[in-house]
Amino acid sequence: MSSVKVECVVKERCEIGEGPVWEEKEGTLLFVDISGQKIHRWNPATNQKETVATEKFVGCAVPRRSGGYVIGEGRSFGALDWESKSISTIAVIDEDKPNNRFNDGKVDPAGRLFAGTMAMEERPTVLELKQGSLFSLNKDHIVVKHFNQVDISNGLDWSLDHKTFYYIDSLTYTVEAFNYDINTGSISNRRMVYKMDEGEGIPDGMCIDADGRLWVACYNGGRVIQIDPQTGVCLQTVKLPVDKTTSCCFGGRDYSDLYVTSACKGMDEADMAKQPQAGCVFRITGLGAKGIPANSFTG
Numbered sequence: 001m002s003s004v005k006v007e008c009v010v011k012e013r014c015e016i017g018e019g020p021v022w023e024e025k026e027g028t029l030l031f032v033d034i035s036g037q038k039i040h041r042w043n044p045a046t047n048q049k050e051t052v053a054t055e056k057f058v059g060c061a062v063p064r065r066s067g068g069y070v071i072g073e074g075r076s077f078g079a080l081d082w083e084s085k086s087i088s089t090i091a092v093i094d095e096d097k098p099n100n101r102f103n104d105g106k107v108d109p110a111g112r113l114f115a116g117t118m119a120m121e122e123r124p125t126v127l128e129l130k131q132g133s134l135f136s137l138n139k140d141h142i143v144v145k146h147f148n149q150v151d152i153s154n155g156l157d158w159s160l161d162h163k164t165f166y167y168i169d170s171l172t173y174t175v176e177a178f179n180y181d182i183n184t185g186s187i188s189n190r191r192m193v194y195k196m197d198e199g200e201g202i203p204d205g206m207c208i209d210a211d212g213r214l215w216v217a218c219y220n221g222g223r224v225i226q227i228d229p230q231t232g233v234c235l236q237t238v239k240l241p242v243d244k245t246t247s248c249c250f251g252g253r254d255y256s257d258l259y260v261t262s263a264c265k266g267m268d269e270a271d272m273a274k275q276p277q278a279g280c281v282f283r284i285t286g287l288g289a290k291g292i293p294a295n296s297f298t299g
């Protein structure tokens with residue numbers, strides 16, 4: 001008796017739509033177009049979209065408690081003032097790796113921003129491997145490097161009890177978990193919790209739901225999957241009309257809508273004709289699952 005519905009809601013295409021975040025106060029969806037070098041804020045009630053352009057590839061943008069946003073742009077953490085559209089640098093990372101850039105990021109339940117890096121792609125998924133690292137930025141703007149040797153640093157989130165950190169390095173085709181110390185922001189005891197099935201594609205962005213299950217957007221898989229990180233079982237698959245599904249977050253009233261971003265970069269004209277909505281943002285309703293509010297960066 002499923003009434004799952006998938007709608008295309010933001011019809012303007014992104015090259016690489018990514019990093020959706022629901023902002024409860026405004027009822028808006030924030031997301032980035034990584035290689036399109038844009039940060040978008042879309043209001044589903046009015047269908048209005050505001051955009052700020054960035055100078056470099058922008059991997060993530062997250063709300064900041066003191067106002068504005070913190071972003072991962074190029075190899076810098078930056079502070080974005082939305083009204084003036086101005087960006088100032090907070091910290092520079094990977095100084096020994098000029099070909100790197102930030103990718104996905106998210107704020108932990110204590111207000112630290114975690115974001116990872118990767119080498120610039122020649123084309124989707126083709127890049128120098130093992131160049132990326134996972135970083136965090138704390139409220140005092142101190143940067144911690146947690147580990148290196150990452151191919152494509154991607155989805156991340158925390159368990160509901162804040163004791164586990166979930167992480168995706170896309171080209172491992174797995175979802176991993178670490179023990180998480182919320183007091184110090186340190187991680188330990190890396191292990192695998194889910195291995196992608198044949199045909200599921202490449203794990204990309206993810207978010208946790210209110211039951212502690214993970215929703216993973218599958219790049220080149222045209223779907224989001226719900227997995228149980230306790231058992232390693234895929235509980236649900238929802239297919240979308242585009243292959244390059246990149247990330248997801250819950251939002252809307254009661255956090256019962258799942259917003260999914262997508263990409264079209266690397267597709268040729270024939271691919272685009274087959275998937276005219278590639279790069280758009282989708283909303284999935286009727287899942288019977290709910291999300292939790294996003295955290296804001298403290299500091």
Ligand SMILES: O=C(O)[C@H](O)[C@@H](O)[C@H](O)[C@H](O)CO
Nearest residue numbers: 124125152170202204219246
């Ligand atoms: O969206 C991202 O996270 C990356 O920046 C993209 O480039 C793709 O995901 C990648 O190519 C496949 O994992």
Ligand SMILES: [Zn+2]
Nearest residue numbers: 104154204205
């Ligand atoms: Zn991603």
